[in-house]
Amino acid sequence: MGGFATVLLVIGINIVLAVSLTVVNGFTGQFSMGHGGFMAVGGYVAAMIVYYGSLRLWGSANFAGGFLSSASGDGAWLAGGDVLFVVACLAAGLAAAGAGYLVGLPSLRLKGDYLAIVTLGFGEIVRVVLQGTAPQIARSKADVVRETPVWKLATHLGGAQGFNLLPTYATLFWIYFAAVLTLIVVYRLKMSSSGRAFLSIREDEIASQAMGVNVTKYKVRAFVLSSFFAGVAGGLYAMYLGAINATDLGFQRSFEVIIMVVLGGMGSISGATLAAILLSILPEVLRAPPPVWPAGLALLVVMVIIQKVGISFGLTRGPADGIVLNIAISMRSLRRSWKFKPLVIVAGVTMALETARLVCLQQQIDIAQYRMVLYALMLIIMMIVRPEGLFGVREFWDYLPRRRAHSPSGPVAEASA
Amino acid sequence: MTAPAPNSSAAPLLDVSGIAISFGGLKAVQNFSLQLPRGSLQGLIGPNGAGKTTVFNLLTGVYQPQAGSITLDGQALRGLKPHQIAAAGLSRTFQNIRLFGDLSVLDNVRVACHLRGSHSLAGTLLRTPRYVGQERAMTERARELLALFSLADRQDEHACNLPYGDQRRLEIVRAIATEPKILLLDEPAAGMNPQEKKALADLIRTIRDRFGLTILLIEHDMGLVMEICERITVLDYGIIIKNGTPREVQTCPDVIAAYLGGASEMKGTETRR
Ligand SMILES: Nc1ncnc2c1ncn2[C@@H]1O[C@H](COP(=O)(O)OP(=O)(O)OP(=O)(O)O)[C@@H](O)[C@H]1O
Ligand SMILES: [Mg+2]
Numbered sequence: 001m002g003g004f005a006t007v008l009l010v011i012g013i014n015i016v017l018a019v020s021l022t023v024v025n026g027f028t029g030q031f032s033m034g035h036g037g038f039m040a041v042g043g044y045v046a047a048m049i050v051y052y053g054s055l056r057l058w059g060s061a062n063f064a065g066g067f068l069s070s071a072s073g074d075g076a077w078l079a080g081g082d083v084l085f086v087v088a089c090l091a092a093g094l095a096a097a098g099a100g101y102l103v104g105l106p107s108l109r110l111k112g113d114y115l116a117i118v119t120l121g122f123g124e125i126v127r128v129v130l131q132g133t134a135p136q137i138a139r140s141k142a143d144v145v146r147e148t149p150v151w152k153l154a155t156h157l158g159g160a161q162g163f164n165l166l167p168t169y170a171t172l173f174w175i176y177f178a179a180v181l182t183l184i185v186v187y188r189l190k191m192s193s194s195g196r197a198f199l200s201i202r203e204d205e206i207a208s209q210a211m212g213v214n215v216t217k218y219k220v221r222a223f224v225l226s227s228f229f230a231g232v233a234g235g236l237y238a239m240y241l242g243a244i245n246a247t248d249l250g251f252q253r254s255f256e257v258i259i260m261v262v263l264g265g266m267g268s269i270s271g272a273t274l275a276a277i278l279l280s281i282l283p284e285v286l287r288a289p290p291p292v293w294p295a296g297l298a299l300l301v302v303m304v305i306i307q308k309v310g311i312s313f314g315l316t317r318g319p320a321d322g323i324v325l326n327i328a329i330s331m332r333s334l335r336r337s338w339k340f341k342p343l344v345i346v347a348g349v350t351m352a353l354e355t356a357r358l359v360c361l362q363q364q365i366d367i368a369q370y371r372m373v374l375y376a377l378m379l380i381i382m383m384i385v386r387p388e389g390l391f392g393v394r395e396f397w398d399y400l401p402r403r404r405a406h407s408p409s410g411p412v413a414e415a416s417a
Numbered sequence: 418m419t420a421p422a423p424n425s426s427a428a429p430l431l432d433v434s435g436i437a438i439s440f441g442g443l444k445a446v447q448n449f450s451l452q453l454p455r456g457s458l459q460g461l462i463g464p465n466g467a468g469k470t471t472v473f474n475l476l477t478g479v480y481q482p483q484a485g486s487i488t489l490d491g492q493a494l495r496g497l498k499p500h501q502i503a504a505a506g507l508s509r510t511f512q513n514i515r516l517f518g519d520l521s522v523l524d525n526v527r528v529a530c531h532l533r534g535s536h537s538l539a540g541t542l543l544r545t546p547r548y549v550g551q552e553r554a555m556t557e558r559a560r561e562l563l564a565l566f567s568l569a570d571r572q573d574e575h576a577c578n579l580p581y582g583d584q585r586r587l588e589i590v591r592a593i594a595t596e597p598k599i600l601l602l603d604e605p606a607a608g609m610n611p612q613e614k615k616a617l618a619d620l621i622r623t624i625r626d627r628f629g630l631t632i633l634l635i636e637h638d639m640g641l642v643m644e645i646c647e648r649i650t651v652l653d654y655g656i657i658i659k660n661g662t663p664r665e666v667q668t669c670p671d672v673i674a675a676y677l678g679g680a681s682e683m684k685g686t687e688t689r690r
Contacts, residue, residue: 192541200528203517212503212532
């Protein structure tokens with residue numbers, strides 16, 4: 001499989017993760033740091049079902065899928081292996097949701113940041129427990145697998161070596177099927193009455209209660225739903241890599257997803273999706289960083305044109321309080337003197353990035369290894385420049401010009417359509 | 418029990434008896450009792466820090482009373498959670514405005530409509546006709562309420578961008594949207610100009626009649642309170658010092674002393690802070 005296809009797969013899985021975490025961290029304003037943990041629970045459950053299930057059913061853990069699951073593209077549309085895989089992913093989601101319920105119920109009753117601490121602890125416990133499991137039963141020992149009771153199989157999860165040699169069912173089709181499903185579910189939720197209840201909790205918990213929202217119930221609901229999709233994502237992840245190792249699904253993984261949600265805007269589905277796409281591509285870009293200066297130069301030229309030729313772009317309030325992109329050739333800006341500050345900033349940033357790139361090339365430093373540092377920096381800059389994230393709570397289309405001058409508000413029209 | 422005879426033996430809609438709370442050593446509210454007949458409009462006044470807002474917090478379950486009982490229409494409220502109390506029919510506004518700032522004006526009201534609907538996850542995700550119908554009805558109702566408070570043309574704005582007076586009125590709309598039996602208003606006129614206050618007084622009477630509400634009103638503007646309230650309870654240092662008609666309250670020496678002690682004026686349109 002080519003590098004491009006791999007990136008697409010990673011993007012799909014990250015969309016599922018980021019959009020599902022949006023429900024907790026974005027909608028209800030809770031802070032969960034356990035998404036990696038829920039992903040691990042789901043991933044291992046799916047791996048176990050597919051691997052041991054295949055051995056029990058067919059005596060072999062080889063790929064047994066149809067057209068939709070195969071990279072080579074032959075065979076029937078669906079085969080037994082696919083069914084097993086889909087069942088495994090659903091079970092993964094349910095297991096993670098169950099874990100989410102168990103973790104969430106006690107901690108969501110508490111106020112403040114307890115949830116962050118509890119979920120952080122949960123993620124680490126999951127990791128340690130999984131790493132302490134017994135070795136995987138080899139593929140050649142189908143009869144041993146058949147004789148071992150299911151509960152005992154669940155202790156043979158590969159330990160520190162991870163769960164390996166899984167048949168890879170998670171193709172672009174399945175991953176994007178899951179991603180689209182997640183998007184639809186979370187979007188419909190956000191636009192619904194329950195979704196508004198979630199958002200009201202984030203806005204003001206006391207007022208939300210006073211308006212009759214059962215805050216604990218809704219927090220747990222959000223948490224369980226979010227964990228479900230994290231579990232599904234774990235299943236997809238295991239079956240795309242053909243292996244899963246709890247070491248890769250620790251705190252760092254949770255943190256990556258949190259960054260996607262924060263960058264996208266706490267509560268914005270399109271923002272989380274965009275951030276998931278960008279942050280999935282970023283490591284690839286860092287592996288072989290392309291020159292920065294052409295983009296920087298182009299930006300400078302555009303800025304000079306805007307300043308000197310007098311084309312102004314701006315966001316203004318439209319008739320129905322929508323924000324309208326206004327492009328006008330204004331005579332006044334012709335007379336305005338140079339604004340050097342933005343030009344200098346763009347030039348400076350371009351030069352700094354370019355220098356960093358050249359130094360890294362020269363010294364053969366792999367920047368991709370410093371990904372986390374970069375993420376942290378991005379977070380810091382974001383918090384200073386635009387604390388509400390790219391889109392805030394809104395979706396990107398809320399920023400586009402309104403089609404009808406006096407339409408009922410977007411979400412309303414949506415809900416009553 | 419079914420015949421509501423005002424000011425007589427008929428069971429009051431809200432019956433509060435002897436509720437109390439202290440914060441550490443501070444006895445914020447002591448032995449607070451109150452009977453609200455159905456459809457009444459009662460004032461709750463007192464100098465700053467007298468414990469008025471604390472009474473609201475006790476009634477709505479934000480704080481748990483350390484003594485006493487609260488009965489709404491025969492249902493005991495003490496010990497219930499705030500959302501259960503809202504469901505029982507007690508709704509409130511907040512002195513320090515607590516709107517859902519990043520939500521639209523319409524959504525602020527629709528959150529409150531949520532209480533009287535039923536919300537299954539399956540219905541929401543599959544958009545069943547039942548769900549769509551309920552959602553539409555909810556939106557319709559929210560719009561009607563906003564129109565009644567002339568906020569309809571601001572429904573798409575973020576609540577935090579509304580002018581102050583509109584925010585106060587939106588708080589009232591939101592509280593009414595929960596379909597309460599009793600509405601608790603905590604200084605609804607604070608920060609409003611005289612015209613707005615005048616309009617508000619009319620509005621409070623209108624909504625009482627139109628929605629058949631019983632209203633308990635905290636307000637520092639004596640002109641407003643004396644004008645619209647039928648009875649007034651005066652609180653000072655957490656204790657009720659007077660309970661009577663506006664005229665009785667205005668002439669009560671204890672009340673005048675309490676207000677003079679608090680260095681506030683009793684008569685006329687008072688200016689706070
Ligand atoms: N949660 C709390 N913890 C400690 N003290 C509190 C708490 N809530 C209220 N108090 C105290 O209780 C007293 C009554 O406060 P409350 O807010 O009820 O006064 P109020 O009558 O509403 O005054 P105002 O007119 O200024 O709104 C005050 O002394 C206040 O400091
Ligand atoms: Mg108060």
